[in-house]
Amino acid sequence: MKNFNFHNPTRILFGKGCIAELKDQVPADAKVLILYGGGSAERTGVLDQVREALTGRAMLEFGGIEPNPRYATTLKAVEMIRENAVTFLLAVGGGSVIDATKFIAAAAKYDGDAWDILTSRGSVITQAVPFGSVLTLPATGSEMNSGGVITNPEKEAKLPFSSLYCYPVFSVLDPEVTYTLPSRQIANGVVDAFVHTIEQYLTYPVAARVQDGFAEALLRTLIELGPKALETPEDYDIRANLMWTATMALNGLIGAGVPQDWATHMIGHEITALNDTDHARTLAVVLPSLIDDQREAKREKLLQYASNVWNIREGSDDERIDAVIEATRGFFEQMGIKTRLGDYDVDADGINHIVSALKEHGMTALGEHNAIGPDEARRILEAAL
Ligand code: NZQ
Numbered sequence: 001m002k003n004f005n006f007h008n009p010t011r012i013l014f015g016k017g018c019i020a021e022l023k024d025q026v027p028a029d030a031k032v033l034i035l036y037g038g039g040s041a042e043r044t045g046v047l048d049q050v051r052e053a054l055t056g057r058a059m060l061e062f063g064g065i066e067p068n069p070r071y072a073t074t075l076k077a078v079e080m081i082r083e084n085a086v087t088f089l090l091a092v093g094g095g096s097v098i099d100a101t102k103f104i105a106a107a108a109k110y111d112g113d114a115w116d117i118l119t120s121r122g123s124v125i126t127q128a129v130p131f132g133s134v135l136t137l138p139a140t141g142s143e144m145n146s147g148g149v150i151t152n153p154e155k156e157a158k159l160p161f162s163s164l165y166c167y168p169v170f171s172v173l174d175p176e177v178t179y180t181l182p183s184r185q186i187a188n189g190v191v192d193a194f195v196h197t198i199e200q201y202l203t204y205p206v207a208a209r210v211q212d213g214f215a216e217a218l219l220r221t222l223i224e225l226g227p228k229a230l231e232t233p234e235d236y237d238i239r240a241n242l243m244w245t246a247t248m249a250l251n252g253l254i255g256a257g258v259p260q261d262w263a264t265h266m267i268g269h270e271i272t273a274l275n276d277t278d279h280a281r282t283l284a285v286v287l288p289s290l291i292d293d294q295r296e297a298k299r300e301k302l303l304q305y306a307s308n309v310w311n312i313r314e315g316s317d318d319e320r321i322d323a324v325i326e327a328t329r330g331f332f333e334q335m336g337i338k339t340r341l342g343d344y345d346v347d348a349d350g351i352n353h354i355v356s357a358l359k360e361h362g363m364t365a366l367g368e369h370n371a372i373g374p375d376e377a378r379r380i381l382e383a384a385l
């Protein structure tokens with residue numbers, strides 16, 4: 001196992017009705033800015049629950065944060081924070097709203113050009129306005145991690161950042177608020193959490209038994225419960241398990257002390273920057289092709305994944321690897337997510353664009369061995385057409 005330094009400071013309030021507990025978590029003397037997305041939180045009544053829990057507090061609201069949150073929108077929120085001396089932020093929404101809130105929290109305390117935060121991947125951040133979240137879409141793990149991704153269409157860029165200052169102080173996870181999710185978003189969430197787990201598991205062995213065992217349990221849970229969530233959208237136990245799985249998939253626990261890949265994500269971000277394809281759908285396209293391409297480097301873990309997650313134990317090594325790649329693709333398709341670039345209108349020209357963008361953004365040594373450069377990315381994308 002590799003050395004690691006693991007600290008996750010985010011308090012989790014989990015379960016039915018726990019939005020009411022906000023009154024004890026948001027500092028009593030805070031001037032609060034509630035941030036939300038395109039209107040789902042208003043329509044579903046989640047915002048009303050939040051307002052009620054915080055009755056009598058000094059509060060402002062900022063709505064309109066887009067899926068794949070836009071840089072220009074975050075700057076408007078920064079202005080509002082500065083003009084109104086806001087001291088605490090509360091994100092109400094999915095990964096996009098929480099990611100945007102992290103960026104806004106850091107940008108509001110940053111004296112230079114906020115764009116530096118993205119070009120430095122977050123390393124220029126030295127402070128942030130404290131913030132909490134009320135999660136409405138289990139997927140990204142943003143509710144219990146320190147990272148985010150911001151899109152700037154003017155620069156054709158979707159860039160990640162992270163900072164120790166960007167952990168939520170707390171996150172409220174009430175599985176009942178996820179009942180209103182359309183099936184497309186349920187599927188996206190399951191596949192995103194699945195690929196987060198894979199990025200930290202399907203690399204090479206380092207004798208990390210706990211991390212591997214946890215990762216395998218998360219993957220098996222998603223495979224079993226993902227399709228059931230589509231069939232029975234108001235089953236509390238299924239929703240609760242999916243919500244906690246997505247959080248655990250990217251809160252640092254399974255990634256501590258193990259090699260990590262993230263090439264699928266970095267290539268996927270460029271597809272979204274190109275044509276706004278949902279994040280999880282880009283992953284479902286890239287991952288099967290990437291693991292096929294990287295089968296030698298990932299051989300041992302691919303065989304472990306086949307056996308421990310999919311119960312594939314028969315046949316030669318290569319047959320089992322072929323079978324587990326097909327099983328993975330089949331799972332994404334079963335969730336209603338297409339796995340070919342052509343399904344998202346990306347052709348050979350689109351691939352040229354994605355490969356140039358990877359170069360422009362310095363994404364030229366991806367993967368656990370830093371071995372996925374522009375040529376490998378092109379090969380992976382061409383095989384995914
Ligand atoms: O905008 P509103 O109206 O709120 O609607 C949203 C949005 O249209 C809707 N929604 C959310 N909760 C709902 C709901 N609709 C009905 N009922 C509810 N309870 O769902 C749509 C998608 O929301 P979004 O927040 O965009 O989805 P997700 O949580 O999948 O977040 C995706 C973003 O997170 C980034 C992605 O790149 C993408 O920008 N990621 C963040 C990560 C992180 N911080 O660690 C890691 C991930 O790999 C990912 O890159």
Ligand code: ZN
Binds near residue numbers: 196
């Ligand atoms: Zn993701």
